[in-house]
Amino acid sequence: MQIKDERQKGVAIVAPLGRIDSTTAAALERHLLGLVGGGDRRIVIDFAGVDYISSAGLRVMLTLAKKTRDTRGALALCTMGDSVLEVFGLAGFLPLFTVESSREAAVARVAAP
Numbered sequence: 001m002q003i004k005d006e007r008q009k010g011v012a013i014v015a016p017l018g019r020i021d022s023t024t025a026a027a028l029e030r031h032l033l034g035l036v037g038g039g040d041r042r043i044v045i046d047f048a049g050v051d052y053i054s055s056a057g058l059r060v061m062l063t064l065a066k067k068t069r070d071t072r073g074a075l076a077l078c079t080m081g082d083s084v085l086e087v088f089g090l091a092g093f094l095p096l097f098t099v100e101s102s103r104e105a106a107v108a109r110v111a112a113p
Contacts, residue, residue: 003031004049009111012040013103017049020057029060033067041073044106048079053087065096074098078106 001018012035016028035043043064047053061077068075076098080088088094100106 001028003028005035008107011042011044011107011111013044013046013107015046015049019052019054020050020060021052021054022056025054025056025060028057029063032060032064036064036067036071036073041068041071042110043068043073043075044103044110045075045077046079046103046106047077047081047084048103050084051081053084055091058087058091058093061093061097074110076100076106076109078103 001016001020001024004015004017006013006015014032014035018024020028032043045061045064065075078100079102080099088097088099098106098109100109
């Protein structure tokens with residue numbers, strides 16, 4: 001898995017590429033928590049390049065959501081493919097997150113007013 005970062009309108013955009021599973025979840029978690037620890041409060045996770053997410057990946061997203069909430073930040077997930085969206089849905093996680101169909105909509109949702 002690779003992780004690409006970008007910034008738009010004061011929002012950190014993280015775009016993992018590949019699979020988020022028990023082998024790669026720890027690296028993604030370190031990366032994301034490093035952003036929050038470094039002061040990022042508005043984060044978008046772009047799933048366009050993710051073809052699979054396991055329960056380990058879901059745990060990372062829950063951890064990030066909690067840390068973001070604790071710091072009074074904002075988090076949105078976007079461009080989920082059908083398989084990733086299905087995993088979130090089956091796990092009952094969709095109501096826990098702001099999910100947008102495009103990166104632009106997600107950035108607009110979490111950008112500072």
